[in-house]
Amino acid sequence: MPELPEVETIRRGIISYLINQPVEKFIIADKKFRAHLLPNIEKIMQGEKLIDITRRGKYLLFNFPVGTLIIHLGMSGSLCLVDKNHILQKHQHAALLFPKNTLVFTDPRKFGNFFWIEKKPLEHERLKDLGKEPFDNDFNGEYLFQKARNKKIPVKQFLMENKIVTGIGNIYASEILFAAKIKPNQSVQKISLKSWNKIAECAREILKAAIVHGGSTIHTYVNSRGESGGYQKMLRVYGKEGKKCPICKTIIKSFRLGQRSTFYCPRCQR
């Protein structure tokens, strides 16, 4: 579900409701989801005031004075704000109760992860090797070009490597390469600096537009209504196999690349 735009949309959607609020209670409803936490975490977090919610790649960081709760939503995870009297439903594995709202973590497939780290969250094992953020000033064609040396993989898989650039997943990788007019299976060895610049530029544009429109999937995180994000209807190739290319009307094709479905226009992308 969540790539960078969805995670960022969640962050923006909940932060104003929760910032500076103390945690009244932290509930772990399902012991089997991937909660890498201390046994006494409920006690540790009780009464702690939420200082800020930040993001690194697809990870959300809930910063408290005593430490940081790091949340990754996996494939099917979501966070939503519900009323105080909410009763946890199926697949709702954890909840953070604040004075005015409750934040609920829902994740049918249980690929999502919770971590707790006391100091320096960016040095957490899962975060320390992440690549550049697409919106970093020095994320550009030159950076990608350098990273691609010594690599022999298709460009789409390259863009989905979090050690190269964080936050681009299966949907946006296809969308970005369509915008950049590059074939998903093009070897990174064959891509010119000029094309890398185009890819970097398109990545920023696509991701920015997706954030502005509330992501492609879940949109409303308040009162738990799971609506589609506004960017869903702006997708140009992802999930469009058999439909016409919005630019040239050629039929969009799809194939498997690295075990992931991949979409492209055979005429626009070369």
Added chain:
DNA sequence: CGAACGACCTGCAGGC
């Protein structure tokens, strides 16, 4: 070392 692939989970759509 990089690259390929199975594993982790549950739900749903489609074919028979």
Added chain:
DNA sequence: TGCCTGCAGGTCGTTC
């Protein structure tokens, strides 16, 4: 209606 297969927004660990 039910069973089977394959697929779904991610990423880790193992193997070659």
